[in-house]
Amino acid sequence: MTQRKKPLFLSWLQLRKERARLLVAIAGISFADVLMFLQMGFRGALFSSAVEFHHSLNGEIVMLSSRSRSLIALDRFTERRLYQAAGVTGVASVSPIYLNSLQWRNPENKEIWEIYAIGINPEHQVLNIPGVAANRARLREPDTVLFNLGSRREFGAIARRFQAGETIITEIDQRQIQVRGLFKLSPTFGINAYLVTSDVNFLRMATFRQGGLIDVGVIKLKPGADVQAVLAEMRSRLPNDVKVMTRDDYAKAEVAFWNASTPVGYTFDLGVVIAFIVGAVIVYQILYSDVTDHLPEYATLKAMGFRDRYLLIVVFQEALILAVLGFVPGTAIALGIYRITNLATMLPMAMDIGRIVFVLILTAIMSSLSAAIAVRKLQTADPADIF
Amino acid sequence: MSRLSEISPPETSIPAISIRQLNHYYGQGSLRKQVLFDINLDIEPSEIIILTGPSGSGKTTLLTLLGSLRSVQEGNLSILGQELLHATKEQMTLARRNIGFIFQAHNLLNFLTAYQNVEMALEIQEVTEAEADARIRAVLSAVGLKDRMDYYPSDLSGGQKQRVAIARALVSQPKIILADEPTAALDKKSGRDVVEMMEKLAREQGCTILLVTHDNRILDLADRILYMEDGYLVNRSDITATVQ
Numbered sequence: 001m002t003q004r005k006k007p008l009f010l011s012w013l014q015l016r017k018e019r020a021r022l023l024v025a026i027a028g029i030s031f032a033d034v035l036m037f038l039q040m041g042f043r044g045a046l047f048s049s050a051v052e053f054h055h056s057l058n059g060e061i062v063m064l065s066s067r068s069r070s071l072i073a074l075d076r077f078t079e080r081r082l083y084q085a086a087g088v089t090g091v092a093s094v095s096p097i098y099l100n101s102l103q104w105r106n107p108e109n110k111e112i113w114e115i116y117a118i119g120i121n122p123e124h125q126v127l128n129i130p131g132v133a134a135n136r137a138r139l140r141e142p143d144t145v146l147f148n149l150g151s152r153r154e155f156g157a158i159a160r161r162f163q164a165g166e167t168i169i170t171e172i173d174q175r176q177i178q179v180r181g182l183f184k185l186s187p188t189f190g191i192n193a194y195l196v197t198s199d200v201n202f203l204r205m206a207t208f209r210q211g212g213l214i215d216v217g218v219i220k221l222k223p224g225a226d227v228q229a230v231l232a233e234m235r236s237r238l239p240n241d242v243k244v245m246t247r248d249d250y251a252k253a254e255v256a257f258w259n260a261s262t263p264v265g266y267t268f269d270l271g272v273v274i275a276f277i278v279g280a281v282i283v284y285q286i287l288y289s290d291v292t293d294h295l296p297e298y299a300t301l302k303a304m305g306f307r308d309r310y311l312l313i314v315v316f317q318e319a320l321i322l323a324v325l326g327f328v329p330g331t332a333i334a335l336g337i338y339r340i341t342n343l344a345t346m347l348p349m350a351m352d353i354g355r356i357v358f359v360l361i362l363t364a365i366m367s368s369l370s371a372a373i374a375v376r377k378l379q380t381a382d383p384a385d386i387f
Numbered sequence: 388m389s390r391l392s393e394i395s396p397p398e399t400s401i402p403a404i405s406i407r408q409l410n411h412y413y414g415q416g417s418l419r420k421q422v423l424f425d426i427n428l429d430i431e432p433s434e435i436i437i438l439t440g441p442s443g444s445g446k447t448t449l450l451t452l453l454g455s456l457r458s459v460q461e462g463n464l465s466i467l468g469q470e471l472l473h474a475t476k477e478q479m480t481l482a483r484r485n486i487g488f489i490f491q492a493h494n495l496l497n498f499l500t501a502y503q504n505v506e507m508a509l510e511i512q513e514v515t516e517a518e519a520d521a522r523i524r525a526v527l528s529a530v531g532l533k534d535r536m537d538y539y540p541s542d543l544s545g546g547q548k549q550r551v552a553i554a555r556a557l558v559s560q561p562k563i564i565l566a567d568e569p570t571a572a573l574d575k576k577s578g579r580d581v582v583e584m585m586e587k588l589a590r591e592q593g594c595t596i597l598l599v600t601h602d603n604r605i606l607d608l609a610d611r612i613l614y615m616e617d618g619y620l621v622n623r624s625d626i627t628a629t630v631q
Contacts, residue, residue, distance in 0.1 A: 005519040007510055008503060017498035300494040303456055305484035305511050307477075383483075384456040 011317035014294065022325075025286040029326020029363060030333060032279025036359050037334030037351075039271035044355070045347040046268075049186040050258055051251040052348075053118075053194075056127045056185070059095070060227050061085075061234075062250040063217030066243045070257040071116075072190040074099060074215050081242045082217035088233045090225030095126045096214040098202045104195070106156040107170040113154050115172070116191040117145075119202025126218055131183025132196050138180040139198040145177050149184040150346045151193030172205045186348045189264060219244070276366055283322060284370035291315060291377045303383035311378055319371035323363045330363075331356060401468045403563055403595040404430040404453060409462035411448055422448050424618045426462070432562070433593045435586060437606055440615035446599045447567060449615070453597065454565045455482040467562055484511055487556030487594075489566035489585070493548040495540040501527065501551045502536040508559045526554040530584055546577035553581065557588050564589060566598045575604060582608055 015022050053071060054062075063082055065075035079096045086094045098119030103112050120126040122139040135146050147158050147168070159182055162168055168179040172195075185194045203211050221230060227246055234244045245253070259265035291298070298311050338349040411423035422445050430436055438446050451457045452464060452471075458479070459472045466482055474482065487508075495504045505523045514522070527536055530550040540548050549569060556564055566585065570578030582598070582605045589596050598609070606612060614621055 005506075005509060005514050005516045008499075008506060013503070014498045294496075296492075296494060297496045300488075300490070300496070301507070302480075303454065303483060303488050304508060305480055305482075305486075307480055384451045 011314045012321060014290070014314070015318055015321060018290075021286060021290065022322075025283065025322045026326045026329065028282030028286070029279055029322055029367070030330035032275050032282065032366065033327055033330025033359055033363055034334050034337065035275030035278065036272050036362060037331070037355070038337060039268045039275060040355055040359070041334070041338055041341070041349045041351070042347070043265065043268035044352075045186075045349045046189050046258060046264055047255050048350070049188040049348050050190070051254050052186055052188075054247060054251040054254055056129050057216075057218050057247055057250075058125050058128045059218035059220040060225075060247060061219040061221065061231060061244055062247055063219060063242055063244050064250070065215075066241055068215070068243075069261065070190075070254055071099070071188075073257070076213040076215055077217075077242050079212050079214045079217070081238055082214070082219070084238060085217070085219060085234050085244065088230055088237065090221050090230045090233075092220045092222045092225075093124065094220070095121050095124045095218045096199065097126060097216040097218060098199055098206070098209065099215040100202075100206050100209060102195075102205055103171075103173050104155060104193070105171040106154065107158075107168060108156045111154070113192065115148075115151075115155065116194045117172070117202060117205065118194060118196045119199045119206075120196065122198045127196065129183045129185060129196075131181060135181030135183070136196075139196070139201065141180070143175065143177045143201060143204065144180040144197065145172070145201070146181040146183050146196040147179045148187075148194045149182045150186050152187060152346060155193050173207070175205050177201075177205070187346050189258070217242075272362075276362060279363070280366045280370050283319060283367045284373055286322070287315060287319060287371055287374035288377060290318065291374050295377070295381045298378060298381040299383050299385060302381060308378070311381070312375055315375045315378065316368060316371045319367035320364060323360075323367040327360055327363050331359070402429040403432045403434070403467060404428065404597070405463070405465045407463040409449075409452070409459070409464055411445075411452065411457075411460055422618050423452075426620055428613070428620065430595055430597065432595055433590070435589065435596045435608065435610045436598065436613060437609035437611075438597060438599045438613045438615060439601065439606070442601075444615040445618040446615050450565055450567055450597070450599055453563075454486055454488060455479045484559075485562050487559065487561035487564040489549075489552055489556050489564065489569045491568040491571050493540070493545075493552040493572075495548055495551055495555075497540050500537050500539055501532055501543065501554075504540070504551055505555045505558050508555045512559050522558055523554075526558045526588075527551075529588060530554045546573050546581065549573060549577075549581050550584065553585055553588070557585075557592065560592055560594070562594055564594055564596045566596065566600075568600055568602075569598065570600065570602050570605060578602060579605060 063085060065077040067075035082094045082096055085091065100117055101114045102117045104115035105112055122136045125133060131149065132146060138144055139146070147162065149159050158168055158179060162179055162182060169176060171177070183196060187193060203209055221227065231244055301311065335351055338351060341347060342349045406426050406428040409423055409426040410421060412419050412421050414420050426449065440446055452459060453466065455466065455471055464471045467485055469482055471479070471482065496507065499507065502523055505527060506519065509519045527533060530553055532547060532550055532554070535543060535547060543551065564585070570582060573581060585596065586608050
């Protein structure tokens with residue numbers, strides 16, 4: 001025959017008939033998808049926020065103490081190492097950075113909060129952050145700082161008041177300072193807020209820190225220099241109390257630290273797995289009761305000469321229809337919660353197409369797995385039993 | 388047309404159903420119990436046969452064997468020339484496509500309308516969209532459900548549901564119809580209406596009907612009546628005399 005009759009869309013007709021069950025299934029899958037998106041969102045926000053500082057460094061190579069592991073697990077090294085490295089062919093400039101948590105006094109309620117201070121040479125473009133690049137000249141003046149636009153409200157409404165033109169004066173480690181500009185750097189799971197100041201001001205505030213013992217060295221190369229060759233040369237020249245690496249490797253090491261050396265990465269991965277299982281159980285329950293309710297009808301179809309394969313396809317189609325119908329509202333709700341979480345915590349909760357595709361695939365696998373278990377019930381549909 | 392008729396000799400020369408020395412057993416080992424004994428039977432094309440007898444006499448077992456719903460264990464059984472002894476699962480499935488089944492309970496798909504239920508039978512046939520639509524409408528009109536095509540089974544009466552089931556069995560124009568107590572769930576009037584309708588449509592299509600029933604009120608519609616007792620086909624002149 002030329003034009004065969006269009007087949008009936010049995011799976012959808014069957015799902016559509018039981019509205020309540022369909023809604024429960026969609027709600028269940030949406031819920032599982034929202035959970036997965038949130039776990040992945042938090043995990044992604046954690047990692048992208050944790051390396052925002054790293055990616056802002058204006059240099060191809062980073063020098064650290066060999067005992068440094070993360071921004072929250074640093075060790076100091078003498079800046080002489082950095083100047084030794086400056087002698088390697090291909091290096092354009094080097095800049096030291098001081099890092100330390102300091103005591104910020106909220107000027108509104110006088111509460112003390114830890115703030116992560118970054119001390120840079122104001123003559124150098126050390127950080128590629130617009131607010132820092134524009135305002136760093138102001139840090140030449142004594143007791144001046146740049147404040148973090150994305151910081152949590154515990155630190156006071158600094159950004160809003162500064163933008164309104166107010167003069168902000170408060171104390172850091174009992175030293176009076178003035179906010180002279182704003183920059184944007186997201187808080188991380190380990191750091192609530194940053195401030196940027198000059199190296200000189202940093203050492204005035206952090207009286208316990210010794211000048212010349214730095215935390216991070218930024219090394220900028222001349223155009224066309226071979227990064228790997230320069231790294232190899234530095235490693236052969238420098239003693240092993242410091243390590244050098246590319247900026248990307250520095251960021252990767254930070255992510256690896258959070259992933260492996262803290263429970264955070266594991267926690268969120270486990271969250272995704274649990275959401276997946278919850279979703280699979282819900283879909284399985286729905287499909288199993290659906291198949292059970294329709295067993296006599298399936299047996300009738302077998303008696304009419306339908307192959308087992310036809311019924312298998314019907315159940316798998318139902319699973320995939322449910323997956324898609326649950327995924328759409330699930331994604332919409334997740335986007336809303338991302339936005340709310342971003343506003344409430346300043347964490348950079350961002351959706352990307354890769355994650356959307358990944359969750360869609362997980363949802364499809366989740367539903368298919370449930371269908372694969374539920375169809376075992378189909379074998380009990382014996383066409384000889386219907387007479 | 389169906390695959391089976393392509394490989395069979397001309398239909399006039401072979402019976403629609405042919406059974407030789409058929410035995411059947413339920414259970415295994417010491418629990419094994421014989422339910423059919425030495426059944427021999429030939430049914431000619433377009434014959435209408437009623438199979439009757441007490442409960443537990445093996446009628447339904449025989450019907451499920453004829454319908455290729457159960458594997459033949461011993462003896463020969465051929466449907467439209469195809470031997471079902473040692474048939475594979477796939478062969479059994481394909482054999483069912485030449486048979487229209489009408490069940491005691493209507494066994495309609497509750498999530499499909501009357502029209503869609505009938506359409507299901509054409510899902511496994513080679514028909515065009517237009518032909519399918521014409522045949523579904525014709526057969527539903529023939530069973531008097533022209534105005535109920537878009538009703539779901541839950542909105543139809545018992546008799547109407549059974550008529551949809553008949554339409555579903557007939558729409559693919561099978562060579563054989565097997566019916567098990569089609570009137571059991573119906574009152575006297577609609578029971579007889581339903582069987583008369585089956586008979587009329589079957590005669591028009593020249594199809595063989597084997598109908599299992601306890602219902603004495605419809606015995607007169609048969610060409611031949613078979614009586615079954617304790618797993619044997621027996622001659623009962625008192626019952627078979629009803630046909631004349």
